[in-house]
Amino acid sequence: MVMESASPAYVRKSFIPSQDPPVNTAGAIGWARKRLFSSLGNSILTIAALAFIVWMLIPIIRFTILDAVWSGEDRAACAKASGACWAYVKAYLPQFIYGRYPIAERWRVDIVFLLLAVAMVPMLIPRAPFKRLNGLFLLIVYPLIAFVLLTGGHIRFTGGWLPASIAAPSALRFAIEFALIGGAILLAIGAFARLTGIPVAGSGTMAGIAIAGVACVLLVVGIDFGLEPVETANWGGLLVTLVVAGTGMVASLPLGVLLALGRRSAMPVVRVASVIFIEVWRGVPLITVLFMASVMLPLFLPDGVTFDKLLRALIGVALFNAAYMAETVRGGLQAVPRGQYEAGMSIGLGYWQRMRLIVLPQALRLVIPGIVGSFISLFKDTTLVSIIGLFDFLGQIQTSANDAKWASPVTGVTGYIFAAIVFWAFCFSMSRYAAYTERRLNRSRRR
Amino acid sequence: MKSGRSGAVSAGRHPLAIFNNPTFRGVFFQLVFVAGLGWIVWDLIQNTAHNLQRANIAAGYGFLERTAGFGIIQTMVSYSEASSYGRAVLVGLLNTLLVAGLGVVLATILGLIVGIARLSSNWLVAQIATAYVEIIRNIPLLLQLFFWYFAVLRSVPGMREKWTLFGVFHLNIGGLHAPRPVFGDGAIWILLAFPIALGIAVFVSHRGKQRFERTGRRPPLGWIYAGLFVLLPIAAFFLAGRPIALDMPQFSETGPLLKRGFKAGSGITVIPEFFGLLLALSIYTAAYIAEVVRGGIEAVNHGQTEAAYSIGLKRGQTLRLVVIPQALRVIIPPLSNQYLNLTKNSSLAVAVAYPDLVSVGGTVLNQTGQAVEMVSIWMLFYLGMSILTSLVMNYWNKRVALVER
Numbered sequence: 001m002v003m004e005s006a007s008p009a010y011v012r013k014s015f016i017p018s019q020d021p022p023v024n025t026a027g028a029i030g031w032a033r034k035r036l037f038s039s040l041g042n043s044i045l046t047i048a049a050l051a052f053i054v055w056m057l058i059p060i061i062r063f064t065i066l067d068a069v070w071s072g073e074d075r076a077a078c079a080k081a082s083g084a085c086w087a088y089v090k091a092y093l094p095q096f097i098y099g100r101y102p103i104a105e106r107w108r109v110d111i112v113f114l115l116l117a118v119a120m121v122p123m124l125i126p127r128a129p130f131k132r133l134n135g136l137f138l139l140i141v142y143p144l145i146a147f148v149l150l151t152g153g154h155i156r157f158t159g160g161w162l163p164a165s166i167a168a169p170s171a172l173r174f175a176i177e178f179a180l181i182g183g184a185i186l187l188a189i190g191a192f193a194r195l196t197g198i199p200v201a202g203s204g205t206m207a208g209i210a211i212a213g214v215a216c217v218l219l220v221v222g223i224d225f226g227l228e229p230v231e232t233a234n235w236g237g238l239l240v241t242l243v244v245a246g247t248g249m250v251a252s253l254p255l256g257v258l259l260a261l262g263r264r265s266a267m268p269v270v271r272v273a274s275v276i277f278i279e280v281w282r283g284v285p286l287i288t289v290l291f292m293a294s295v296m297l298p299l300f301l302p303d304g305v306t307f308d309k310l311l312r313a314l315i316g317v318a319l320f321n322a323a324y325m326a327e328t329v330r331g332g333l334q335a336v337p338r339g340q341y342e343a344g345m346s347i348g349l350g351y352w353q354r355m356r357l358i359v360l361p362q363a364l365r366l367v368i369p370g371i372v373g374s375f376i377s378l379f380k381d382t383t384l385v386s387i388i389g390l391f392d393f394l395g396q397i398q399t400s401a402n403d404a405k406w407a408s409p410v411t412g413v414t415g416y417i418f419a420a421i422v423f424w425a426f427c428f429s430m431s432r433y434a435a436y437t438e439r440r441l442n443r444s445r446r447r
Numbered sequence: 448m449k450s451g452r453s454g455a456v457s458a459g460r461h462p463l464a465i466f467n468n469p470t471f472r473g474v475f476f477q478l479v480f481v482a483g484l485g486w487i488v489w490d491l492i493q494n495t496a497h498n499l500q501r502a503n504i505a506a507g508y509g510f511l512e513r514t515a516g517f518g519i520i521q522t523m524v525s526y527s528e529a530s531s532y533g534r535a536v537l538v539g540l541l542n543t544l545l546v547a548g549l550g551v552v553l554a555t556i557l558g559l560i561v562g563i564a565r566l567s568s569n570w571l572v573a574q575i576a577t578a579y580v581e582i583i584r585n586i587p588l589l590l591q592l593f594f595w596y597f598a599v600l601r602s603v604p605g606m607r608e609k610w611t612l613f614g615v616f617h618l619n620i621g622g623l624h625a626p627r628p629v630f631g632d633g634a635i636w637i638l639l640a641f642p643i644a645l646g647i648a649v650f651v652s653h654r655g656k657q658r659f660e661r662t663g664r665r666p667p668l669g670w671i672y673a674g675l676f677v678l679l680p681i682a683a684f685f686l687a688g689r690p691i692a693l694d695m696p697q698f699s700e701t702g703p704l705l706k707r708g709f710k711a712g713s714g715i716t717v718i719p720e721f722f723g724l725l726l727a728l729s730i731y732t733a734a735y736i737a738e739v740v741r742g743g744i745e746a747v748n749h750g751q752t753e754a755a756y757s758i759g760l761k762r763g764q765t766l767r768l769v770v771i772p773q774a775l776r777v778i779i780p781p782l783s784n785q786y787l788n789l790t791k792n793s794s795l796a797v798a799v800a801y802p803d804l805v806s807v808g809g810t811v812l813n814q815t816g817q818a819v820e821m822v823s824i825w826m827l828f829y830l831g832m833s834i835l836t837s838l839v840m841n842y843w844n845k846r847v848a849l850v851e852r
Contacts, residue, residue: 035568035569035570036569036570036571038568042568042569045567045569045571045572046569046571046572049569049571049572049575050571052575053571053575266473267473267476267477267480268477269477269480269481270476270477270480273480273484279830280826280830282833283826283829283830283833283834284791284825284826284829284830285791285792285794285805285829286791287794287795287797287805288794288805288822288825288826288829291805291809291812291822291825292818292822295812295818295822296818296819296822298498299494299495299498299499299818299819300491300494300495301494301498302494302497303497303498376585380585380586380587380588381587383587383589383590384589384795386589386798387589387795387797387798394587394589394590394593398593398597401597409602412597412598412601413594413598416590416593416594416597416598419590420586420590420594423585423586423587423590424582424585424586427584427585427586428581428585431584431585
């Protein structure tokens with residue numbers, strides 16, 4: 001036939017024998033082939049890894065679950081055990097949470113924890129409404145409530161500047177002094193406006209609000225709500241950990257922002273002072289800072305003024321973290337394009353307006369993951385306060401493990417495992433949240 | 448005329464209109480700032496001087512000459528209770544450097560392994576590395592230190608018993624006991640072998656480079672170096688007549704109960720405090736270094752790897768010659784941060800009573816009350832370390848940095 005003869009020479013005349021189907025690349029087996037057994041070396045690696053996991057997991061599971069003691073009254077239950085002594089954790093749980101906080105008053109701590117959860121959860125959910133109100137509550141109202149509830153409030157201010165011959169030490173003297181200082185500040189602002197002709201109505205109002213706010217805070221702290229005062233020496237456990245971490249976070253962020261702005265300031269004196277502050281604090285270990293806070297701070301203070309041990313640690317932690325926070329924020333400030341600063345200048349905004357309205361919102365948003373990262377390290381670092389004799393969560397566990405009532409070969413390990421689980425849960429959820437925020441904020445830049 | 452008048456009027460109405468001048472304002476605010484800061488500092492100094500006087504403590508570093516009167520469990524230079532406070536601080540300083548130096552080496556090795564494992568194509572290996580990083584990073588270092596020291600190292604046999612590793616290392620609650628080298632006459636030759644090996648290595652690497660540029664062939668420099676640094680000292684050892692003897696730790700299992708255990712002064716003893724601290728520091732920091740390494744390797748464009756494969760480099764060569772040199776640029780700055788963190792974190796030694804600078808210094812501080820001086824010594828040391836580290840790392844960074852126009 002014509003057609004057949006026209007067929008070119010390179011066209012095959014017969015079928016080639018069928019080949020085996022390609023090895024399965026889909027499904028579980030294909031996945032395993034690709035990710036676990038792609039070559040001889042890989043297979044050996046896989047088997048070694050499997051052996052490693054088995055070698056690690058079996059003792060862990062045996063210790064924490066299979067051989068563990070779950071109930072008991074004292075060390076007799078755990079003395080012979082080869083596994084974890086969860087009965088001890090159960091017995092000590094209230095101490096781990098409250099420390100030596102008086103048992104009858106622990107409801108106050110519970111309310112503080114509960115309020116924190118209630119205020120935090122809507123703050124962390126991006127879609128929840130009233131972010132601004134929520135933030136105000138969390139940063140101003142909540143600390144005040146927590147302070148009054150935890151310490152018992154009713155702090156007596158007696159004032160200290162007016163000599164006793166004019167007014168005896170009393171709440172009244174303090175009120176007079178406060179009014180005098182507040183009035184002096186407002187007068188100075190007024191005089192400045194008068195002399196220079198620069199309108200300062202805004203600053204005046206701000207100063208007035210600030211003075212009134214401080215007065216309100218002092219008033220609330222001074223009211224006797226009938227709560228029994230609880231010394232901070234009796235605080236302990238998770239309570240101290242959260243107080244140190246919480247105050248550290250709240251105090252270090254604004255301080256860090258100020259330091260970062262100072263470091264990028266055009267005024268050389270301010271810049272140098274900020275650089276020195278940041279580098280000195282970042283260059284030394286937190287322990288020396290805590291030592292310094294506990295032994296040197298009392299030296300710095302005038303006669304008769306004493307700071308609570310916990311407060312000293314708080315100051316140390318806050319200043320230390322402010323330096324780290326400053327570097328994080330500086331990164332954000334540097335990432336805001338110069339045009340944004342210039343745009344602010346061109347529409348006639350002053351320095352603070354420019355920073356508050358244009359630069360900082362962008363800069364802080366950029367460094368949220370960094371900020372959360374430094375919060376995580378702050379949370380982990382709170383454990384160091386146990387070295388200067390405060391009983392935080394870890395410190396409490398450390399002391400309870402040596403308690404004669406529960407001392408057994410496994411008590412300590414159990415305590416540490418429990419502490420590790422709790423710290424891990426806190427830190428891991430924070431880091432996951434940071435990653436989630438990063439993804440969410442990245443949406444506009446993603447291609 | 449008109450402009451002059453308006454200027455005069457404005458000057459008359461606002462005698463302090465100079466405040467609208469940004470330069471003047473800047474100077475003014477800085478003066479206020481300096482005055483405020485100065486006042487605070489002056490007040491602090493006044494209070495401190497007053498408080499010190501009340502406590503009868505003389506300011507200054509004279510106390511460093513006084514007798515310390517306390518013992519230290521690990522000393523690298525001769526020290527006794529009759530030594531001075533200054534000597535005690537020096538002992539602490541050396542101990543800090545020892546644990547930090549070894550920690551840096553161990554953490555780097557472990558971190559490199561874990562970081563590369565996280566990028567492994569083997570799913571299981573990558574998952575193990577990820578689990579390591581996520582678990583270790585999210586648990587406080589102090590807790591890990593307690594775990595290693597109080598939970599693990601306390602569960603080893605007591606003073607009268609031991610575990611033996613490889614026949615020469617022994618572990619019990621007193622620490623790790625190992626043979627101690629005793630140097631005899633001629634041991635100096637072994638020491639001298641190292642600089643000689645270094646000299647030859649420099650020469651070989653120079654010639655190797657020339658040969659590489661001429662022929663494109665890369666001499667097996669790694670093997671040559673290894674041979675030089677191992678074989679030369681060994682040769683020197685035999686040539687000098689085997690001048691190093693080993694002092695084995697002596698352990699008596701029989702006899703009266705109190706005499707059992709390791710004989711004091713035999714062999715070398717690594718105290719468990721050192722061990723625990725070193726373990727905790729290197730395992731903790733390695734997790735961070737692993738992330739730094741992973742970030743650095745991921746930052747190298749994948750096209751570089753593909754290009755390397757396409758010109759026929761093998762996997763190992765690609766990693767060694769193409770990926771790692773480029774990754775180093777990204778890795779070095781954060782890596783130096785981690786080294787610094789490790790050094791600073793070694794101050795946690797105080798929690799397990801390993802006598803580092805902070806721990807010894809704390810004892811000195813408690814005995815003498817010289818808080819200001821002691822804190823200043825701490826700060827100077829750590830600040831000095833951080834400056835030194837950043838200098839060295841910056842130099843290294845400059846050497847590997849991308850050369851741009």
